[in-house]
């Protein structure tokens with residue numbers, strides 16, 4: 001790579017500057033440690049939240065309400081959600097939103113002038129988080145994707161990547177690293193998700209981290225066919241139509257997907273009263289922006305819709321956590337937000353809707369605090385062993401091969417993960433066939449050689465590798481789960497197996513290993 | 527997909543270069559930025575939100591790489607409409623304080639999510 005190397009030293013390094021990463025960085029810095037945050041895009045506008053907006057768990061002060069709410073979530077989590085984590089989530093959502101009020105987020109007010117902290121507008125929220133993180137003294141590296149963790153005898157000791165603007169490499173040597181790089185939506189063009197290619201999963205797994213729940217990564221969101229606006233919420237007020245204007249009465253996503261495989265499906269938001277229409281416009285400005293710009297009225301005219309794969313972004317799989325500090329099994333490595341598994345709080349159902357956004361706050365706060373403590377208890381000397389790590393030195397060791405056509409590789413990956421008949425309707429035969437093709441793609445991408453002066457090509461290649469790895473973990477875990485549960489609908493095993501409750505843990509990049517971790521779950525598990 | 531950068535309006539502040547999550551623009555010394563990688567645009571409208579002079583237009587269409595990088599008179603009239611909708615810019619206040627999502631949520635879900 002042409003233009004040199006920038007090195008940094010810090011106590012805590014945060015990878016990813018969405019909600020999870022900014023909460024982690026802010027919390028760690030507030031504990032007085034030195035923090036560097038690197039984002040692939042721009043901390044403040046990048047990621048799934050910044051482009052849209054998110055609902056939060058509706059938390060209240062009354063203990064009875066807290067208990068009732070936690071119980072409902074336990075029963076919705078398909079036996080995999082866990083009471084202890086839900087309690088932590090509830091309380092951190094509450095503390096986090098109180099902090100947001102203090103930080104000046106302009107929540108709407110109720111009739112008594114009290115803030116209603118139940119929803120966050122993405123651009124506003126993330127602009128505030130960037131400002132907050134900077135004020136706390138965090139060094140932010142924008143347009144700086146991390147590509148690899150630095151590991152030493154004592155676990156993880158930093159990360160290395162490139163700066164897309166300058167073409168330089170960077171490396172940060174840190175005592176603790178938090179992965180908050182978001183999920184993987186396979187470049188399906190879901191809103192704000194093009195930066196989310198599962199990079200953190202691959203970096204963590206290469207360092208020996210275990211992932212879990214990767215079978216729960218096949219969430220599809222409603223989207224207008226022509227745009228990226230993947231928003232599910234407003235479709236509560238929609239009617240779905242076939243080409244001939246007949247109404248589709250079964251609006252289950254799988255039923256709609258079957259319709260879509262045959263012919264175009266349309267929606268019209270025609271169940272919203274005038275008052276609700278006003279509320280909708282105020283709540284989701286960018287949903288309506290698209291229609292306004294095309295001169296279309298979604299309340300009166302039908303428009304073509306599709307289901308766009310959101311992968312683990314609204315799914316629940318990710319890096320496994322070994323305790324309630326968001327630590328992974330690798331010393332010094334923590335995970336937060338969509339990069340971490342959300343099975344403990346959402347089980348096998350979607351984390352979208354409001355769990356994930358609350359989880360980003362909660363896991364960000366917890367991991368930031370724990371990583372700061374870990375850094376304070378770790379000696380810097382031990383970390384110096386690997387100083388002068390350079391990304392290219394590690395990677396140019398492989399034998400040069402031809403440079404690959406990345407768009408066609410990405411297309412090949414998408415052909416295995418996006419089609420409904422492969423990923424929404426899963427069967428043993430089709431998953432095995434996809435896995436075989438993905439294994440071949442993995443071998444191919446491992447040989448990819450790019451122009452050493454082209455950092456963008458390097459990043460594209462790592463993104464493709466991350467997506468292939470994610471897809472392989474997804475189908476390998478899905479094959480291991482011989483039942484249907486939540487979003488994992490296995491058409492060879494259509495029933496939920498209530499006799500066997502387990503999580504599927506998975507690890508390894510070249511050769512992949514799975515392990516079932518028995519769970520003693522159930523709604524009243526304590 | 528990003529469709530237009532008004533050379534007349536642009537004050538060369540390079541904010542769009544900075545905030546675009548997928549690095550679509552390139553900075554050019556003493557010049558307005560170029561739309562260098564239109565195909566990487568993820569249609570998130572955030573460059574528009576940050577542009578202080580409403581010089582950018584993002585088409586809601588996902589694929590418009592073969593359209594010319596200009597705007598129609600109708601589109602030109604909508605320059606800055608996203609910034610206005612979210613209440614960003616001088617003399618405006620954030621419309622986040624007018625958010626009514628909670629009212630909509632109460633109509634369709636309980637404490638644990640969608641009512642079925």
Ligand SMILES: Cc1cc2nc3c(=O)[nH]c(=O)nc-3n(C[C@H](O)[C@H](O)[C@H](O)COP(=O)(O)OP(=O)(O)OC[C@H]3O[C@@H](n4cnc5c(N)ncnc54)[C@H](O)[C@@H]3O)c2cc1C
Pocket residue numbers: 015016017018019020021038039040041042043046047048049050052053054055056144145146147180181182183190191192193195196197199200230231310313314336337338339351352353354355356357358360547
């Ligand atoms: C349209 C949409 C609507 C949603 N609505 C809701 C909702 O109402 N309620 C809810 O609970 N959830 C919702 N979700 C999910 C929610 O947005 C995510 O759970 C949340 O954004 C996760 O936060 P995060 O910080 O983990 O990841 P993100 O917000 O995705 O941020 C990840 C960050 O990591 C950066 N990054 C990626 N790779 C690298 C790398 N290699 N190096 C450095 N940085 C990297 C990215 O640039 C990005 O800034 C929605 C998702 C979508 C797509």
Ligand code: SF4
Pocket residue numbers: 531535536537538539540541542543558559576577578579580581582
């Ligand atoms: S943000 Fe607007 S004014 Fe600033 S450089 Fe970009 S187009 Fe020009």
Ligand code: SF4
Pocket residue numbers: 527528545546547548549550566567568569570571572573574584
């Ligand atoms: S719409 Fe988003 S991705 Fe496209 S140019 Fe603007 S900021 Fe970049």
